[in-house]
Amino acid sequence: MEVPDAAPPAAADVYLEVQRSAAFQEVRSRYRRFVLPAAAGFLSWYFAYVVTATTAPDLMARPVAGAVNVAMLAGLGQFLTTFLLTWAYTRHARLRRDRAALELRWDTQELTRGTKGGVA
């Protein structure tokens, strides 16, 4: 099962080359520039919510309008931000990443075709 450690197959060089290419660096940085801040954002917002709900129930119980209090708004806010971020992520991926990634995919597969260890 294990891949022998002997002479590295040529396909490995292709992947290293693609990884260093400007086109790939651009796709990667677009992906990370969106995903990392957004993930940090929603995780902090979620943990702030959980910690506040468990440690400061008085704040959460403050009424806003009718039966609706801060806790209800915060909980529904979590649902809302989840839907919004889902929409923003797919939009970003579709407009800023998909086309470039697809081109890289064909180019890479073209380069690995026929090389040792490459995917046909």
Next chain:
Amino acid sequence: MTQDHRALALLLFSAFVAVTLAITTWAGRNRRGSAEEFYAGGRLFSPMENGFAIAGDYMSAASFLGISGLIALYGYDGMLYSVGFLVAWLVVLFLVAELVRNCGRFTLADVVAARMRERPVRIAVGTSSVTVSVLYLVAQMVGAGTLVALLLGGDGGAAQAWTVIGVGALMVIYVSFGGMRATTWIQIVKSVLLLGGTIALKVLVLLRFHGDIDRLLLSAAGHSGHGQAFLAPGLRYGGDWTSRFDFISLGLALVLGTAGLPHILSRFYTVPTARAARRSVVWAIGLIGGFYLMTIVLGFGAAAIVGTAEVRASNAAGNTAVPLLALDLGGGADSTGGAVLFAVVAAVAFATILAVVAGITLASSASVAHDLYASLRRRRGKARSEVTVARLAAVGIGVVAIGLGLLARDLNVAFLVGLAFAVAASANLPVLLYSLFWRDFTTRGAVWSVYGGLVPAMVLVALSPVVSGGPQSLFPGVDFQYFPLDNPGIVSIPLGFVAGWLGTVTSPEAPDEAKHAETEVRSLTGAGAV
């Protein structure tokens, strides 16, 4: 519950079993053998179909009955669960779904093993995947047994045991004869039934209050016996600091665990591309989010219409809140409408459990055959076809799950689900994220990260109040409780990440740059994806 209720519920349930068996027969015909077919259903499902199937895998009876029940009993604190279960999908969408679709073939271990020494990594990740799946499976089996005892009024013991055995037998049949194709269609049918049932109940609740959510909430607070406190956090998790930390620990496990659940990850392989995987997660988020919003209405509706005291009297854990609500909405215990709605809810809950166990059994049989068997079998031994091994593994897992399900009959279902999430977040998520995002990650780091999360999670549970030292423990007579929390997540998840880092920096071997380049390029572009 009268005889009519039971007869009708059994009839509807038998109809569902008949439909699923028909699907299995149809999916299993003329499609013998190929691994692509068995594990990934041919990889040609559409994003919408897969989105419904993911939602079907995720919306277990624990959410349908359990979360609405918790809301009916504790008000706002029950809602905290649904928020965690939903937000978790952003982790899946952003960091996992597309990348896993691009680099893996059938299992989680495929992704990690692609850039590491294959054998130790496959054994580690395969072991933790099977552990997570079995825990989740036992939770569902226990839920099924409890449900039957509750809904069909069986006198506990015998009915419960036979249900666990029956559910186990059915899931083995679905998986070993129908593979991923049958499992996916069963999930889709179940999703539609569950969402349909939930929408119907939600509409009836809102009609009862003339569409006025404010009145619904006020009435729920009034009938709960807690007044306004019912609408704010604190009734369940607001006591001492131990229970607060326990909830924070659970919250952490819920949001990070989903992305490490093997049966969820394997769903991304049933669609042709990473883009389709992304779109199926978007479908799933929409369906799951809508479903949880509706369960909140059902939970408060049960408190308002049935009353918290009534719900607690029927089942202390609140699991019967929705069936009782259905009975009332249909016109009361003696009316035809009440009996029909009650039977429909019971049948939907059964369908939910059956579909979820099929999904998990498939994922764990894939881990056994594709990861563990492929790595552990003797080199010169006669190689059986992997799919044959997977079918046999499904039978083995079915037997183990039935046995454990019978043993764990009295454990709390929500606790078991929380535990499965905690183990997934501690053992599976760190290794997956490190493999996808960390250039210097090594084989030792991968192996340490899996065991460094898995072992503490299991040990802390063994030392927790769930197992010993309290009146509700598994072994109430003895006391070896040294860890105060029910859920180990807050300790074991960071340990999994730290162990992976420690293993990597102490590793004698240099990280393989070429393999990392391959993983990174493939994960982001889809080059060479199957």
